Amino acid sequence: MKDNNLSKSTINLGHGSGGVMTRELLDEVIFKTFNNPFLNTRHDGAILDLSGEVAISTDSFVVSPIFFKGGNIGSLAVHGTVNDVAMCGAIPQYLSLSFIVEEGMEMKDFISVVRSVKEAADESGVQVVTGDTKVVERGKGDQIFINTTGIGRVHPKANISMARVKPGDKIILSGPLAQHGMAIMSQREGLEFESDIVSDSTNLNYLVRDLLDQFGEKIHLFRDPTRGGLSGVLSEIAADTGREVEIYEKDIPLDTQVAAACEILGLDPLYVANEGLFVVIISPEIEEEVVSMLRASEKGRKACCIGTISDREVPKVVLHSNIGGKRIVSPLIGEQLPRIC
Amino acid sequence: MKYLNEYRDLEATKRYLQRIRETVTKPWNIMEVCGGQTHGLIKNGIIDLLPEQVRMIHGPGCPVCVTPLTLIDKAIALMEQGVIVCSFGDMIRVPGSKKSLLEAKAEGGDLRILYSPLEAVSIARVNPDREVVFFAVGFETTAPANALSVLQAEKEGLSNYSILVSHVLVPPAMEAILDDEFCTIDAFLGAGNVCAIMGTAEYHPLSKKYKVPVVVTGFEPLDLVQGIYMAVSQLEEKRAVVENQYVRIVKDEGNLAAKKVISRVFEVADRDWRGIGTIPKSGYKLRENYSAFDAELKYGVASIGAKEHSSCIAGEILKGIKKPxxxxxxxxxxxxxxxxxxxxxxxxxxxxxxxxxxxxx
Incomplete structure (x- = not known):
């Protein structure tokens, strides 16, 4: 079957049967797209040459809608895992890629997703070395779910851990909050509203690498505020270090449209998901250098220092509001629910 | 954000806080009626910025909080009958006597979280073989849209749409609080959103009868501190009248079109308030000629009753007698x-x- 005809078809249970149709799908879509020595061996798995400290991270992606402004579930599945490996202070190198596809998904959509995986992997400098495709009956999935696992060598200068977070450390945020979550919300069924909000989904591994190259051990912790948002990450830091985390509302970068969408929907941007953003906790003496280095890059051009790890031994996140008040920022419980009025 | 940032201005807020400090000479208890105001006060850290003499008491104006337990049980019973139940978001985690709407969804119920009751009408339109109920809770603020959904369903001839009504009204609740023997409230910040719909007329007799200042107030930091300043000024000057801080939104006569829609579909009725009890003439029910849209009658769930958790002091919290x-x-x-x-x-x-x-x- 040629790509042209294939792209007009629909995924059916046969594509996951392990038989001829599966082979056709793999040949025409997967192997053709990724075409690398690891996959081309067509073995059951990949054999990798790794030595030294290795970081590994896995994540499953179930986003709906699967296509959104700024990406799709394919690019997201690469960025999410690449970034998780990077947050460990590692250089992501290899990815596994598993699809669970719902019967009835249009083949052209599947192909678009696969191509986005490839593009995002290339941009991130990682190779897809093994994978799997399963098809489930209609109604038992939501078009497509993707699992990726990422592996990478730990950066030689990295010494990243919660234990290294100290009082006086500065909290740097690499860009504006809540872009991904609000881009998804703006396109969710029943909630569509017109906006130019684009997901921030992107790979952060090169920024992380550059920071580690330059500042090494003075970088204490990386975290990406995906689900649960910034409040989730900062609450974890407060809980794990037993110290108060102080942040300043006026310093937290927030795009005007995102802020407006959050106002309209009654959501707090501190709790909204991000996919191309990280928090880095650093020694105070490198604050200015880190911020200017981030700002010199496209993905970090709105980076800001948003707060400090306090010496108070109270495991809470305290936000200094724009009008000079203070409040506790607690982690999200369940999903953020829009208010009645 | 135009019309928002101006009301979040640090310097202007500081000026009003300073004026409050200069004006206040003795302790006053001021109740902000609306939950949105409570949220604004605490989210912006305003309470800690006020002088000690100004004590904010959080009022009953949280629609989710005052919706009776039995209504949640009724909504769950509808889900268990296979009805599509549509609700505003923050209603879904509220515990009923046995479970919440969210838990009932996890057990297989069909629950849809919506921003507007008109979306529920659309769901009824595209699912003609299913029954659809909107959980119509809230104060006067949500009543116009809920009423409109009934009118829309009537216009489209949708017999599979109805609403589970639990509408409550602010002025009777304020009166019930003032009548409570433990009431310590000196002044109210009136709910700006409610007054945007209903206007300010209802509050004059209340203010006069109880000699209590009512300052209709908005929700942004500057609104709140200005409203508090106006209330403190009245108290210090021994005045007790209705004033409108939220003039950019609230007109004395309210929103006439919205009021018309409400009175076409709803009539005033006694209502149960969670934690407070029955307050006479404190809510809305569907008018007789719209009873076909009353989910309680349609599905025979009117008799469901339940008791509150014994150690919960929500009633005292909602009346401002105790702090959380x-x-x-x-x-x-x-x-x-x-x-x-x-x-x-x-x-x-x-x-x-x-x-x-x-x-x-």
Whole structure:
């Protein structure tokens, strides 16, 4: 079957049967797209040459809608895992890629997703070395779910851990909050509203690498505020270090449209998901250098220092509001629910 | 954000805080009626910026908090009958007598979270073989849209759409609070959103009868501190009248078109308030000629009843008699992931606001 005809078809249970149709799908879509020595061996798995400290991270992606402004579930599945490996202070190198596809998904959509995986992997400098495709009956999935696992060598200068977070450390945020979550919300069924909000989904591994190259051990912790948002990450830091985390509302970068969408929907941007953003906790003496280095890059051009790890031994996140008040920022419980009025 | 940033201005807010400090000479208890105001006060850290003499008491204006337990049980019963139940978001985690709407969804019920009741009408339109009910809770603020959904369904001839009504009204609740023997309230910040619909006329007799200042107030930091300043000024000057801080939104006569829609579909009726009890003429029910849209009658769930968790002091919280952290269960037997009562669930609820934002824990 040629790509042209294939792209007009629909995924059916046969594509996951392990038989001829599966082979056709793999040949025409997967192997053709990724075409690398690891996959081309067509073995059951990949054999990798790794030595030294290795970081590994896995994540499953179930986003709906699967296509959104700024990406799709394919690019997201690469960025999410690449970034998780990077947050460990590692250089992501290899990815596994598993699809669970719902019967009835249009083949052209599947192909678009696969191509986005490839593009995002290339941009991130990682190779897809093994994978799997399963098809489930209609109604038992939501078009497509993707699992990726990422592996990478730990950066030689990295010494990243919660234990290294100290009082006086500065909290740097690499860009504006809540872009991904609000881009998804703006396109969710029943909630569509017109906006130019684009997901921030992107790979952060090169920024992380550059920071580690330059500042090494003075970088204490990386975290990406995906689900649960910034409040989730900062609450974890407060809980794990037993110290108060102080942040300043006026310093937290927030795009005007995102802020407006959050106002309209009654959501707090501190709790909204991000996919191309990280928090880095650093020694105070490198604050200015880190911020200017981030700002010199496209993905970090709105980076800001948003707060400090306090010496108070109270495991809470305290936000200094724009009008000079203070409040506790607690982690999200369940999903953020829009208010009645 | 135009029309928002101006009302979040640090310097202007500071000026009003300074004026409050210069004006106040003795302790005053001011109740902000609306849960949105409670949220704004705590989210922006305003309470800690006020002089000690100004004590804010959090009022009953959280629609989720005052919706009776039995209504939640009724909505769950509808889901269990296979009805599509549509609800505003923050209603879904509120505990009923046995479970919440969210738990009923996990057990297989069809629950849809919506921003507008008109979306529920659309769901009824595209699912002609299913029954669809909108959980019509809220104060005067949500009543026009809920009424409009009934009119729209009637216009389209949709017989599979109805609403489970639990509408409550602000002025009777304020009166019930003032009548309580433990009431310590000196002034009210009136709910700006409610007055945007209903106007300010209803509050004049109340202010006069109880000699209590009512300042109709908005929700942004500057609105709140200006409203508090106006209330403190009245108290210090021994005045008790209705004033409107929220003039950019609230007209004395309210929103006439919205009021017309409300009175076409609803009539005033006695209502149960969670934690407070029955307050005469304190809510809306569907008028006789719209009873076909009354889900309670349609599905025979009107007789469902339930009792509140005994250790929850939501009633005293909603009436301003106690602060959330004065509850023995606060943060111990009751927190937002395991709430005993509604004020711990809704983001507008006083207990949840204290739990999330204040340093009292």
């Amino acid at each position: 952290h004065q509850c023995p269960e606060f943060g111990k037997g009751c927190d937002p992931s395991n709430p005993l009562g509604a004020p711990m669930v809704s983001s507008e609820g006083a207990c949840a606001a204290y739990y999330h934002f204040s340093e009292t824990l």
